[in-house]
Amino acid sequence: MCFKQLALCYLKCLKSNKKYKKPGIKYDQIKSQFKPLDLILFRGDDFVSNTISELEDIFLGNGNWSHCGLVLTTDIIPIKNGKPGVLYIWESTFDEVADVELDEQLLGVQVRELKKVVKNYDMSKKTSIAWCKLKNNILYDENNNIDPNIKFLMCNLYIKYNHKGFDYNVGNLCSTICKCCCNNNNDRLFCSELVATIYKELNIIPNYIDPQQIAPIEFLGFTDNDLPQVVNNPVVIKY
Numbered sequence: 736m737c738f739k740q741l742a743l744c745y746l747k748c749l750k751s752n753k754k755y756k757k758p759g760i761k762y763d764q765i766k767s768q769f770k771p772l773d774l775i776l777f778r779g780d781d782f783v784s785n786t787i788s789e790l791e792d793i794f795l796g797n798g799n800w801s802h803c804g805l806v807l808t809t810d811i812i813p814i815k816n817g818k819p820g821v822l823y824i825w826e827s828t829f830d831e832v833a834d835v836e837l838d839e840q841l842l843g844v845q846v847r848e849l850k851k852v853v854k855n856y857d858m859s860k861k862t863s864i865a866w867c868k869l870k871n872n873i874l875y876d877e878n879n880n881i882d883p884n885i886k887f888l889m890c891n892l893y894i895k896y897n898h899k900g901f902d903y904n905v906g907n908l909c910s911t912i913c914k915c916c917c918n919n920n921n922d923r924l925f926c927s928e929l930v931a932t933i934y935k936e937l938n939i940i941p942n943y944i945d946p947q948q949i950a951p952i953e954f955l956g957f958t959d960n961d962l963p964q965v966v967n968n969p970v971v972i973k974y
Contacts, residue, residue, distance in 0.1 A: 757860065759971035762853045769822055770872055771811045771889075772939075774930065774954055774966045775849070777802040777856060778863040790912040791950055797957040800865070800969070802828065802926050805933060807846060811874065811886055812893045814846055822849040825893075827901050827929045831855055836897075843901040844924055850974075857974040865969030867954070873937060885937070892936055899924050912950045927951045939965050 777800065778788065784801040792798030804826025809817040815836040817823065823835060827844045832852050834845035856862055874889070876882050902923035911925070924932065931946035940962060948960055956964040 757857070757863075757973050759864070759973035762850060762972050762974055765866065765970065765972060766822060766850070768868070769806050769849075769866060770869065771806050771808050771874055772869050772872055772933075772937075773806040774867040774869065775804050775806060775824055775826075776800040776865040776867060776951060776954075776969055777804075779856075780859050780861040787912070787950070791952045791957070794912050795950065795952055795957045795959065797952050797955070799863075800951045800955070802826070803930050803951040803954065804828070804926060805930055806849065810881060811889055812846075813890070817846070823847065824849045824852055825897070825929070827899070827924045827926045829901060841898070844897050844899040844929055846897065853972065854974040863971060864973065865971050867966035867969050869939070869966055871939070871965070873939065888937065892933055896924065896929065896932065899929075901925065902928065911948060927953070930954070934965065 778784065779801050787801040788798035790798070791801070804824040807814065807823045807825045808821070809819050814823060816838065817835055823846050825844070825846050829840070829842040830847075830852070831840065832847045832855050833839050834841045835847060836845075853864055856864055874881055874885050900923040902925040911927070927949045928946045931940065931944060931949040934940040935942065935944055935946060944960060944962055949958075949962060952958075953960060953962050954964070954966055955968065956962075
């Protein structure tokens, strides 16, 4: 192969890389704006994520996001092995990134370092991550100080729900979105159920909302549950 052909091949590779460059703001450039209780959304590329997205698109009109979690910091929760100034995500999931408190991979409700999660999730070209700012963050008073009463309540919720099992029942998953199956009550939580439960306990969303009936996309207003959009529209981020 001559030099000219090598040069053309190299240029073609560069164009190909540009073509598949992922959109979004780099995590380190925007992380200073994140606050505890803000919503983090994900669009996965596995069978479960694709199924959730397809069902959301059919029954709710939008399937852009298939998973979600909440931002946490040690200012709010005494996270075991947690570090001040580090952002964490509280979610019900199963993934390669280890739970901070137990230092092992879990299937269920857990706390993980957000930057590590973003890095791991962003490795695929077909995945997406977004940050949604909570419109009215009740953790802070009018002087932007942490409300001790809300902090106390959050600590109790953390003790109550952390390390609960992951709800992997397919019937429960389907009924969350299409409302066509019986949703069994159990002690396990799927991702949006955890978020909706915490938001409900904190009176961020109305008391009439059933957390078991909330899918990730419904926090953005694509809902059949009269769920108000309590977060801003998503800002796509990347590692």
